[in-house]
Amino acid sequence: MPRETFQLTGGAAAIYEQQKVKAIFRPLAEATLPLVNISKADSVLDVACGTGIVARTVQDRIAPLLPVTGTDLNADMIATARELTKDRSDAFQWHVADVTGMPFPDGIFTLAVCQQGLQFFPDEGAALQEIRRVLRFAGQFVLSVWAGPSRFFEALAAALARHVSEETAERSLAPFTYARLNSIPRMLQSAGFDDVTTRDLTIDRVIEQAEEAIPREIMASPVGPTVAALGPDVMARIVADVLESCADLRQGGDLISAQTARIFSATAL
Ligand SMILES: C[S@@+](CC[C@H](N)C(=O)[O-])C[C@H]1O[C@@H](n2cnc3c(N)ncnc32)[C@H](O)[C@@H]1O
Incomplete structure (x- = not known):
């Protein structure tokens, strides 16, 4: 199967913001940024920024003097x-760009953050070299990649395999099953980074009002159109299966599933 590139279409970016950013990407950004040495003097780049939650969290918490920049292919x-x-x-600059060809001169950023993007880049080596290029010497780079699937996504993949296809199930797990996870420190060094440190961060994904939210979780992912094409009955069966498998994770109407991110920090040589 070709590499999943996490390209959303047809209004799914707005659902992504409403569902996934609230449930996990904002909490992840809020847990990651306090681990970073960041000041008002930093010039910050959010790589594969999606709807810009890292950039927005930097502005909300630090308010750097320069605008925060976000780039994404989509x-x-x-x-x-x-x-x-x-x-x-005036606090943000947004650009549509592939990570391997960003529209910036060499060395203009002091901090780059890439939250849950690397696993979707077809050429990670070229991407990391490009991120190194736009960082100045001794600039910081912080990267996060999921360290494995959560109980919720295992249950969702099992339901997709049952009601849609094995291929759709596999695609749904792509964000969590990055085959080169253990090679990331070596890839960073090859791209011109040093002082690589690694730590795991476990946070709760809170899927509020799960019965209504699980279809949004699906529709805000690349497999959304495939599932929607099969009609509402299939969607209802998937939701019922996930709720049954995750019954022990229910708190009232919500579903809370722990998810672990691996956070890499490195310095540009
Ligand atoms: C799971 S989302 C994470 C988005 C964001 N960092 C966040 O935390 O919400 C992955 C993002 O990677 C972007 N992406 C995938 N391939 C890319 C590429 N070659 N260059 C730039 N962005 C890319 C996708 O468009 C998507 O927005």
């Missing part, structure tokens, strides 16, 4: 980021 993600920040447009 034009709908960037349009959503721009719309969400339209009242603070």
